[in-house]
Amino acid sequence: MMEIKVAECCGFCYGVKRAVNMAQEAAGHIRGGTLGPLIHNPQLIGELAQQGIACKESLDQFSFGDTVIFRSHGVGPETYAEAEQKGLQILDATCPNVRLAQKKAAQAAADGYFPVIVGEKNHPEVKSILKWAGKNAICVECIKDISDIPQQERYGVIIQTTFELQKFEDILQAMQEQRPGEYRVERTICLATAQRQKAAVKLASESDAVVVIGGRNSANTRHLFELVQEHCSKAYHIETAGELRSNMFRDCHKIGITEGASTPDRLIKEAIIAMENMDFESMLNESMEVEVYPGKIVNGTVIQLDKDGIYVSFGYRHDGLITYAEWNPAVDPEELMATVKPGDEVEAKVIPGSTKSDFVRLSKVKAERDAAWKNVPELAEGEKRPTTVKVLRIIKNKAKNIVGLGVAVEGVEGFMPASHVELRRVEDFTPYLGQELQAEIIEVDLEKKRIVVSRRDLLKAEKEAKAKAWREQREAQIAARKEARAAAEEAAYNSVEEGQVVPGKVVKVAEFGLFVEVGEGLVGLVHNTELSWDRNVKAADVAKEGDEVTVLVKKIDRENKRVALSIKATLEDPWKVEAGQFHIGDIVEAEVVRFLPFGAIVKLSDKVEGLVHISEIAQERIAKPDDALELGQIVKAEVIKMDLDSKKIGLSISKVKRDAEKAEYRSYIGKKNASLTQDLSEQLENLEK
Structure with a gap:
């Protein structure tokens, strides 16, 4: 006997219930709709559309006077301003918990903390919180994203309200280790979310199989499913009861059911009714036939070819159809028709678009890709793996903006973000098509079949290596020139001696003298005092730059690298x-x-x-x-x-x-000596002496 148990806490949370009530009450009374999906549940969005509350993607789709309902995930401050500028009436259905997170983020930025939002980067709630946190805020989805956080003194950490608590704690611990500083941590995880996650874990540990109901685009539902998978080997994520199959519960006695915070309660009731009304015996017999659902890999045999494609029998009551593009897009259909023959075996994947009354749409290309993914090794946390990739295509978002490149890597198609192609901003990615590039695998998610590659760190390392090589080469050149100058200078010093008269060339005229090169690389000074015997002569009066002069080497001071020269010493003293x-x-x-x-x-x-x-x-x-x-x-x-x-x-x-006087006395003595007396003659002689 099968026992069905519903989780203690599940279904609409307060914020979602509030948003749904506001929209339903406004239905029939307003003209307008919601800006984006009110909540992440396709069924409820469809019901609101039937009631006149359409889901619109842009404010440009609203007319003046319309009412715009802001969804539970919230919007940024600029969206409020734009709506008022367009003359729209605002019905704000933002979840109070989300609004609190927005305010906490804005306050953290205003108080000088660097805002870090922990959550899913592409989730609308996270995007709205980032808008309130300012242009410098950053989102961290996993531990490896911490490397993108700049070094700051103070960090303000705010959490996505539907984020998994344990995952957040792990990220916070790693962040505090890698980015030390002052932390303001705002634990804005919704209480209802935490309660639903706890109840789901408890239910999974007590059940043989667990069904998680909710939109596949709902973050909180995905988190519930991930938690349940860790504690129960048979876990299923469905959107409606119509996806339930009896063979899901083969050999199961206790079955648990839970749903995300944005899932209406009626979907659980529908699931319980569907399960209780299952004729397990007949359905089990029916399940012996090949079950077909998107994503299933089947083995078939080619039975026919025509202009539409290749028809395959694979044991199902309907045959499969593989278009030529899904068989091999690189080969011309006519060539395929000539090479593929009935009886050929093929492995293919069931793709969306199939119906039970028509051919089942199959893809050989996607099956090969899935098979290739089995050979892609996982990547440890923080690890990077070098690889060679080939650029296949340019990837754009809905706004037609280029977000990156699709590349062939390890047998599958990977993604290279635009910011990871070069260190600089790239305006035109066309030249990269078909190129093989050296890169690193920085993320591998085998479950989501996602592989991300980057060239940024390789290019940084290459740039740093080139810069280092250039610096080393420059330093070597400088050292070589310095050594050559020293050798030339030494040779020049050895080529002259003090007291030697040598020729020289004037290399500079200064106010205090002339600088003269007397040997290769050896320059000496002729001070103004050594220019000329005329002390009034100035350097500019003696020679100009380039003139040849003859100088005397007065003194050589090797220790202080000075040579005293003299022009004056080579000239005769006037x-x-x-x-x-x-x-x-x-x-x-x-x-x-x-x-x-x-x-x-x-x-x-x-x-x-x-x-x-x-x-x-x-x-x-x-x-x-x-x-x-x-x-x-x-x-x-x-x-x-x-x-x-x-x-x-x-x-x-x-x-x-x-x-x-002596000459006169001698003359007088010679003439008069004969007539002089002896006494007078002696007196004159004494006078001469």
Whole structure:
């Protein structure tokens, strides 16, 4: 005897019931409809449409004055503003729990927390919460998504109201480990959702089979089904009682029934009635025939070919039809008609569109794809697998926006998001068609037959490797140039010696001197003081950049990398040239040009001056030079000292006078000596001495 048990908590939650009541009460009184499905239940959406509450996908489908019903999943703030701008009446059926989550997200952003919404990325509720959280908010659906969260100091975590609690706890723990910081966690999971999940788990653990009723597009129903599957080997997700089959419950005595929060209670009643009225014995016999349903893999034999396709017998009361596109889209139908023969065996998959009164629609391509999926290995959490993919097609969403590429990978078709094709934004994906690309598999979901690939990390690594190689090459080049300069500099230092006169080239003219290259890479400085014997000469007066000059290497300082040069030292001192015409004993005429405390400076020529010491100015003792001389006075003096290296010439005025007097006395003595007395002659001789 079969026992049917209904979960303690199931069916409409408060938020869904509220939204349905609001819509049903408005039916017949308003003109308009819902913006998107009011709840995730196709049957109820159809009933509302029959009552005049149509489901519309865009505000552009409403006319001025219409009433727009915002669904239980909520909408973003910009949708409210747009509706008011279009002159629409708003009937807000947003679930209070969802509205609370929206407010929590907005408050977290306003308080300086980085909003992280944990939930299904494509779920309308999550999308609405993200809108309220601001442009910087991010959605995390699984642990691997945490890598997309930027490093922040503070995080505000908000949960999708229908998300699985344990899955959320696992994500939160991983997030806190990978992204340390201050956390504000808003546990906005609906109490009714948690109660239904708990009741479903309890029911599954006590049952031989469990039926979960609800829309296949309903997140909370899917979560219920996933939980039930973990605790009961025979779990079935159906939308209506019409999907029930007796062989689902073969050898089962206890059968549990639950439904999602957006499923009307009447669907459970219909399911119970259908199960209680089943003639299991006759239905069991009927089930011995091949059961046909979309997704089933069957083995058949080709029986006929015509313009519509290939007909197959597979043990069912109706034959199957495989169109040529579903047999092999890459081969021309005429070629297939010539190669495929009756009697050929084929494995095919039942696809939607079949009816019991017509041919069963089959697909060889989809069966091969399913078979290929069996060979795709799973991917561990956080693991990535390198692969080569071939680009098959460009994938667009309903708005005709490109969202990624369809690629052949490991025998199946995978998906490469548009943002993972290149590191930069790609405007035209056409050139990628048919290309083979190196990529990484970042997600494998065998149940959903979903495989996601990415090139982003590979391209980042390649870019970093190229940058590293460039840096290493640049550093090597710099080191080589530095080494070459050092070697050239060393050779240049070894090519010259202090005291050596060498040719050089002026490489720069500065205010303080000339920079002259005297060897390859060896540049020295000719300071202004070493340019010329004339101290008034400037660097620009001597040479310009590029001029050849001859210099004397005065000093080499290897430690400080300095070389002192001199042009002046290679030139003959004009003072010495002019002073060379004077000799000791010469009597010269000189002009008194200035006085010193110890003598007078006299000018011998344009460039040469000499000193008459105070003791050599007059025969008698004087206190200072100007007692005996005047500036500008021309005097006769004898050169008594010459020191060309020290540039010193000593002269005597008094000696010239003494020598003149002596000469006069000698002359007088020679003429008068015979007539002089002996006494006078001796006195004159003593005077001469």
